[in-house]
Amino acid sequence: MTARRRAGTALLVAGAVALFASLLQRLGLGPISLLEAGLLAMTPLALAAVGECLNEKAGVVNIGLEGIFMISAVAGVWTAEVFSSGLAGLAGGGLVGALVGAALGAISVYGRADQIIAGMGLNIFALGFIPFLLISLWAFPGIHLFPNELMVPRWFTPLGQISPVTVGAVAVAVLAHLLLHRTVLGFRIKAVGERPEAVDVAGLRVDRLRLFTSTLGGALAGIGGAFLPLGWFGALVKEISAGRGFIALACVVFAGLEPMLALGAALLFGFADGFASAVAVTPGVKERIPFYFVSMIPYITTLVVVALVIGQRRFPRTVGRPYARE
Amino acid sequence: MRGRRRLPRPLIELTATIVAGLAAGALLVFAFGHDPIRAYRALFVGAFGSVQDVLETLAFATPLMLTALTFAVGVRAGLFNIGAEGQMYVGAVGAIAVAGLIPLPPGVHLAAATAAGMVAGGLWAVVPALLKVTRGVHEVISTIMTNWIAFYLSTYLALGFLTGAGRGDSTRPALPTARYPVLTEDATLTAVIFVAVAFCLAVYLYLWGTRAGYELRLAGENPEAARYAGVNAAGVTVMSFVIGGLAAGLAGASQIIGRPPAWALYATLGNVVTLGFDGIGVALVGRNHPLGGVLAAFLFGALAHGGRLMEYQAGVPSELVRALNGLIVMTLAVPELWTLLRRRFAR
Helix, strand or coil, X not given: CHHHHHHHHHHHHHHHHHHHHHHHHHHCCCHHHHHHHHHHHHHHHHHHHHHHHHHHHCXXXXXXXXXXXXXXXXXXXXXXXXXXXXXXXXXXXXHHHHHHHHHHHHHHHCCCCCHHHHHHHHHHHHHHXXXXXXXXXXXXXXXXXXXXXXXXXXXXXXXXXXXXXXHHHHHHHHHHHHHHHHCHHHHHHHHHXXXXXXXXXXXXXXXXXXXXXXXXXXXXXXHHHHHHHHHHHCCEECXXXXXXXXXXXXXXXXXXXXXXXXXXXXHHHHHHHHHHHHHHHXXXXXXXXXXXXXXXXXXXXHHHHHHHHCCCCCCCCCCCCCCCCC | CCCCXXXXXXXXXXXXXXXXXXXXXXXXXXXXXXXXXXXHXXXXXXXXXXXXXXXXXXXXXXXXXXXXXXXXXXXXXXXXXXXXXXXXXXXXXXXXXXXXXXXXXXXXXXXXXXXXXXXXHHHHHHHHHHHHHXXXXXXXXXXXXXXXXXXXXXXXHHHHCCECCCCXXXXXXXXXXXXXXXXXXXXXXXXXXXXXXXXXXXXXXXXXHCHHHHHHHHXXXXXXXXXXXXXXXXXXXXXXXXXXXXXXXXXXXXXXXXXXXCCCCECCCCCCCCHHHHHHHHHHHCCCCHHHHHHHHHHHHHHHHHHHHHHHHHCCCCCHXXXXXXXXXXXXXXCHHHHHHHHHHHC
16 A cells, blocks of 8 residues: 555656746746755755664654754864864764764664663753854854855756755765665564564674664764755754754654665755745845745655655664664 | 652652752852852842842742642543643633623632633643643643644733733733732732742642542552553543643632732733643652642742842842753653662662
């Protein structure tokens, strides 16, 4: 039932998108700018969601993606300023994300933490830590503007500007798919989520595998977080992630932990998000629809799509549970 | 909390958790070039330095005990309702709509505005509840999405329909007939704290004194057993969300009709924003117990109020307090820490 239902939903969504596009054309918002905005918005979602797919396959849940987005956005801009390079900023964001992911993984694996609560703690921490950081680093609360040269340069193509990070995100999804389904490491990751005791008996380290996926997931989310200011917005604000970490989680749930499906979900939610960003600045449209309703679009889309599609998904047997040797 | 075993000596552990959180915070303060001792002294003096400060701390604690209740009732029913934030925004709008727009006789007006806030919060909570029951949508995702939708909806309503004459920075203020009486001249504490505590007490009595409350807890602790006992799981889900929404709605109302000097909702929602998330930490420290939440709220209220003096005297941004809350929650999540501690002490 799921394949058929999924195909039906995809068709429905495609139809809706086409309808939207033609409507927007008449309002003066071209498909090119919509495509640009959608791909930009897809990128952080895809990176974080693909990483989290691997992480959850290994049996660890990280609902602190939102917090990682926020922290790595600041870390990314800071690194970019120090090294005068947007790409260095992405690397810095990825590194900090990896550290936070590893810390959360260690808390889950060695501390046997309630992962949902630990992740929520991370989100709450970030909520306070980000304004604290903004004031501490730049003596200015709420917002920080950085020089435009630090933006990660985009490629100009016939289909509009495309960020190399977007291409990278697609590649990451493909690689994650191959890793998971074609390599020994991938089989081990899946096994550690399903039967950690068997993996343990086989002489492999459950803790190391889980720590590895947590770190990897954190690193990808960190790159995504740094991409928000450096690849997309061109500024740093304290609410920069605006729930996108949770939208990435929705992608993961939607995808049933399959990286390629997560990419598709990120594309869908990214379009809703990019659509909102594009509409908000399009003359002729922004006067007609209140900004507040436009801003709701990605969240409503996420809710509706998740409600329509999810149904029953099978997750790894031990997802969210710490492993202890008997 | 699911599946976590109950630990002895909870008070010692909580103290240790809070100390660990504060120590980690001290590291942060130090790392960014401030003096941690000076910061914490200001934090403490700011929170408890005088009678007025204690009363102000109580004023800060009032919304937190309610948003903590939202999360706690969810956990008791086996749910992870992090929607207090949005339910609180909508509650604040509901309260100000009645308090600012509809003239009513004194007493009636106050009750009506309070009820409007609660009902608005409760109704907003029905959305994720129904999505959960009918479509199996995980409440973490649905409540975050409804939080953001509530944010934009509330801002829209506040700016579009509720703005005061000649001002863009906040809604119209609550009419004097819809304001909770101020308890002292020197603090912003109003009688709304009694309503908040009474609501927490009522939920406690509901959970531990009624059959429906027992079923709710059973569904949270042991869903299998609850099913065999014929507990209506969908009913429990909706009930816990609605109680949580009422609490969050009251929290929103408490910041509007129960808090001078504005008696209004700021256009940026600045006077309610993040109180819902802070409630999660409060609930966890309060062990997801309605009355534990009241006590924990006092602690977090102290941090919030003391943070202002810390910012003023030691130059440490008061937002650090919220980072501390997060660190405390993360420490609380780690049961193995207690095993380690116990072993260390047993030696």
